[in-house]
Amino acid sequence: MRRLGDGVEAALHCAVILAALPRNKVLSGKDLAALHGLSESYLLKHLRALTAAAVTEALPGPRGGYRLMRPANEISMLDVVEAIDGPGPAYVCREIRQNGDVTTNAPCAYKADCFIKRRMLAAEKLWRDALRAQTLKDLLDDGDVEIGDHNKQAVKDFVSKKLR
Numbered sequence: 001m002r003r004l005g006d007g008v009e010a011a012l013h014c015a016v017i018l019a020a021l022p023r024n025k026v027l028s029g030k031d032l033a034a035l036h037g038l039s040e041s042y043l044l045k046h047l048r049a050l051t052a053a054a055v056t057e058a059l060p061g062p063r064g065g066y067r068l069m070r071p072a073n074e075i076s077m078l079d080v081v082e083a084i085d086g087p088g089p090a091y092v093c094r095e096i097r098q099n100g101d102v103t104t105n106a107p108c109a110y111k112a113d114c115f116i117k118r119r120m121l122a123a124e125k126l127w128r129d130a131l132r133a134q135t136l137k138d139l140l141d142d143g144d145v146e147i148g149d150h151n152k153q154a155v156k157d158f159v160s161k162k163l164r
Helices: 006-019 029-036 040-052 077-085 115-132 136-146 149-162
Strands: 056-059 065-068
Touching: 006 029, 006 040, 006 065, 006 077, 006 136, 029 040, 029 065, 029 149, 040 056, 040 065, 040 077, 077 115, 077 136
Parallel strands: none
Antiparallel strands: 056 065
């Protein structure tokens, strides 16, 4: 549907890691950045956005870090996408059909929304509905099946050493 900001990928991966944490445990932004090979300052910007959107909670202090605000089955992929890219529409109609040299200026000619806008927004609604229907729990389940045992163990080992 649209090109998502680069932060969406990082935010989704971090949210899945946080979804797998034991109850009341956190991971620091620094450790989440190291786990994914990202710059800490880059990732912290996106973690702050997730916190502002009430997807994650940031606990301050030397033993602080991030954790999810709600269970994984209550956080949709759309929640994460909108936290990073905003809730606004991907398609913005600027009504250029009214601007050309050969168009009419009669006000009654444009009473209905642009037909292109209508179809683009209908397609976007389907896209958003699909993301709304998929949760972080679904992503955890996918990872259980699709991530190789070696990689799962490496992540588990890393996270267990860094838990706070």
